[in-house]
Amino acid sequence: MVSIFNTQELIALIIFCAAMSFSPGPNTMLTTAIAANEGFRRAIPFTLSVPFGWLLIMLACGLGLGALVTEIPSLRLAIKLMGCAYLIWLAFKLCQNKKLQEIYSAPLNMTFFKGIALQFLNIKVWLLAISVTGSWILYSGGQPSSNPSSRLVFACAIVMFFAFTSNLTYAIAGSLFREWLGTGRRLQIFNYLLAFLLIATALWTLSI
Numbered sequence: 790m791v792s793i794f795n796t797q798e799l800i801a802l803i804i805f806c807a808a809m810s811f812s813p814g815p816n817t818m819l820t821t822a823i824a825a826n827e828g829f830r831r832a833i834p835f836t837l838s839v840p841f842g843w844l845l846i847m848l849a850c851g852l853g854l855g856a857l858v859t860e861i862p863s864l865r866l867a868i869k870l871m872g873c874a875y876l877i878w879l880a881f882k883l884c885q886n887k888k889l890q891e892i893y894s895a896p897l898n899m900t901f902f903k904g905i906a907l908q909f910l911n912i913k914v915w916l917l918a919i920s921v922t923g924s925w926i927l928y929s930g931g932q933p934s935s936n937p938s939s940r941l942v943f944a945c946a947i948v949m950f951f952a953f954t955s956n957l958t959y960a961i962a963g964s965l966f967r968e969w970l971g972t973g974r975r976l977q978i979f980n981y982l983l984a985f986l987l988i989a990t991a992l993w994t995l996s997i
Contacts, residue, residue: 817955
């Protein structure tokens with residue numbers, strides 16, 4: 790891998806992907822909510838869907854689709870608005886879950902394929918893929934790279950790794966809170982907090 794990326798490029802790429810994937814966002818908030826409300830096993834499909842969604846967007850940007858998102862303001866705004874609306878809807882669904890025994894009457898119902906589709910409405914993922922494509926795949930040291938295909942393959946592997954590990958970490962954290970949240974109104978308060986963070990995240994995506 791070092792023969793494809795020099796050491797400085799590789800370290801910078803790892804730091805960038807780690808910061809983007811582990812920082813709070815739509816995926817990490819949803820993973821935590823699913824694990825805390827429905828258990829770790831129910832969070833696995835979404836946890837697996839995130840890296841696959843990121844892979845598809847990385848490949849799309851590598852083939853030039855990312856340039857359309859950057860150069861067409863209306864397309865970028867449409868992604869933001871649809872993603873924002875969906876996150877607000879999920880926040881509303883989350884507020885309906887008040888006790889663990891009532892969860893399955895109003896689940897978040899985030900399947901593997903829904904999770905992949907959600908990535909295409911996540912402007913944060915598009916910006917990550919566009920940044921990686923422009924800074925590490927198409928160019929090297931400010932000059933056009935001589936091996937963009939190889940760079941794309943390894944960059945996808947790194948991005949998928951951090952997409953999976955970050956959401957797995959948040960899923961584990963959410964599941965560890967699950968038993969504690971089963972007492973009194975703790976789950977309801979926790980869900981209200983997560984719903985607020987989802988709405989705040991949704992509104993934040995409109996500003997980037």
